[in-house]
Amino acid sequence: MFGNIDQKDSWLKRVCCALPRFSLVWHCLSGVFILCLIINGILYLQNSLSPKSHYPGIETEKPKRTDISTERTAETIINPHNYSYILNQPGACHANTVLIMMVCTSMKNFQEREAIRNTWGAVGRDTKSNITVLFLVGSGGSEDLQKQISNESNHYKDIIQESFIDSYRNLSIKSQAMLKWINSFCLTAKYALKTDDDMYVNVPNLLRALNKQTLEKFILGFIFVNAPPNQNKKSKWYTSRKDFSEKTYPRYTSGTAYSMSVKAVPELYKASLMIKLFWLEDIYITGLCARRAKIPQINDWGFHYTKPATTGCAYRNTITGHQNTIQEMYKIHKELLDPKLKC
Numbered sequence: 001m002f003g004n005i006d007q008k009d010s011w012l013k014r015v016c017c018a019l020p021r022f023s024l025v026w027h028c029l030s031g032v033f034i035l036c037l038i039i040n041g042i043l044y045l046q047n048s049l050s051p052k053s054h055y056p057g058i059e060t061e062k063p064k065r066t067d068i069s070t071e072r073t074a075e076t077i078i079n080p081h082n083y084s085y086i087l088n089q090p091g092a093c094h095a096n097t098v099l100i101m102m103v104c105t106s107m108k109n110f111q112e113r114e115a116i117r118n119t120w121g122a123v124g125r126d127t128k129s130n131i132t133v134l135f136l137v138g139s140g141g142s143e144d145l146q147k148q149i150s151n152e153s154n155h156y157k158d159i160i161q162e163s164f165i166d167s168y169r170n171l172s173i174k175s176q177a178m179l180k181w182i183n184s185f186c187l188t189a190k191y192a193l194k195t196d197d198d199m200y201v202n203v204p205n206l207l208r209a210l211n212k213q214t215l216e217k218f219i220l221g222f223i224f225v226n227a228p229p230n231q232n233k234k235s236k237w238y239t240s241r242k243d244f245s246e247k248t249y250p251r252y253t254s255g256t257a258y259s260m261s262v263k264a265v266p267e268l269y270k271a272s273l274m275i276k277l278f279w280l281e282d283i284y285i286t287g288l289c290a291r292r293a294k295i296p297q298i299n300d301w302g303f304h305y306t307k308p309a310t311t312g313c314a315y316r317n318t319i320t321g322h323q324n325t326i327q328e329m330y331k332i333h334k335e336l337l338d339p340k341l342k343c
């Protein structure tokens with residue numbers, strides 16, 4: 001009984017009070033709506049007056065090229081990489097290119113390049129493979145050396161040469177040149193590999209490892225964590241506190257060979273323009289630039305930064321191996337291709 005009355009009571013109350021409450025809610029909502037309109041207007045004005053936001057927020061089908069000549073950015077470009085091409089192959093990639101492999105090499109290493117062309121890099125000259133292999137060099141050699149490089153380039157059409165001085169201390173510039181080149185001429189490719197001219201690359205294994213990845217943007221290689229800068233003044237890798245002030249290097253992959261999705265390249269390149277050059281190229285590109293561009297690094301034990309045994313068997317289940325002489329390149333390749341190879 002009481003319960004019923006109570007219910008009736010509250011039902012009446014609800015109807016009575018709902019009206020003014022309803023209009024209060026309505027007022028609030030329209031207030032919020034108008035406020036939104038005003039904020040939107042301000043944001044729109046700000047957007048059209050101030051520099052464009054730095055990173056594209058929406059994923060598009062194709063990676064967006066980083067274009068520093070037209071892009072107005074709020075962040076300062078401190079490392080513009082404004083070298084010119086002495087030799088270039090702007091058409092080396094095409095619509096079907098799946099993998100672009102860029103080999104960092106020095107001008108004088110004709111035989112190393114020849115060994116790569118004749119072994120693991122031969123896929124680059126097979127137009128049906130959808131794989132491109134290019135060699136990256138700097139400049140500054142003698143006139144004679146330059147003539148030989150130009151001749152080599154005319155012959156094979158696989159050399160990219162920029163105007164910076166080719167030296168060990170400038171290897172980061174060379175790797176930045178790789179990012180720039182892919183950003184300009186090879187965004188149709190799916191994957192990229194950076195390696196050196198003393199590396200043997202098992203290309204089918206590399207492709208298998210890449211095709212397994214599920215992330216859109218990534219770097220794949222042999223990962224180092226918490227590595228401290230070398231403080232031994234006698235070491236080849238000595239790094240002063242002035243050159244690098246943090247206690248440890250950021251997570252990075254060995255520079256002997258690392259791979260990435262081409263979708264990560266425009267952002268890595270853009271990050272490199274904003275970060276002071278650091279001479280160790282792997283720490284620079286796969287550590288500092290990747291950290292800034294928020295590109296995840298993924299470990300794969302197949303990327304050996306050391307020297308595996310110089311046999312086909314040792315390379316059958318790996319992706320890369322380091323420190324190979326020219327003769328060793330040919331030996332590994334021959335054994336690996338041998339259908340009778342038993343391990």
Ligand SMILES: *[C@@H]1O[C@H](CO)[C@@H](O)[C@H](O)[C@H]1NC(C)=O
Pocket residue numbers: 080082083
């Ligand atoms: C490259 O940029 C630097 C710094 O902005 C400038 O000093 C230099 O003159 C530029 N070089 C070329 C070749 O444009």
Ligand SMILES: *[C@@H]1O[C@H](CO)[C@@H](O)[C@H](O)[C@H]1NC(C)=O
Pocket residue numbers: 096128129130
């Ligand atoms: C190269 O790409 C074309 C077009 O996508 C494809 O038909 C062909 O099978 C590819 N070749 C290889 C070796 O994957």
Ligand SMILES: *[C@@H]1O[C@H](CO)[C@@H](O)[C@H](O)[C@H]1NC(C)=O
Pocket residue numbers: 148151152155
């Ligand atoms: C030009 O390059 C080709 C291919 O590397 C080589 O066979 C030839 O000897 C070179 N010629 C000169 C003059 O260097």
Ligand SMILES: *[C@@H]1O[C@H](CO)[C@@H](O)[C@H](O)[C@H]1NC(C)=O
Pocket residue numbers: 163164165166167168169170173
């Ligand atoms: C490259 O390295 C050489 C010697 O290590 C140096 O003199 C030169 O200034 C460096 N930078 C460029 C952009 O060439």
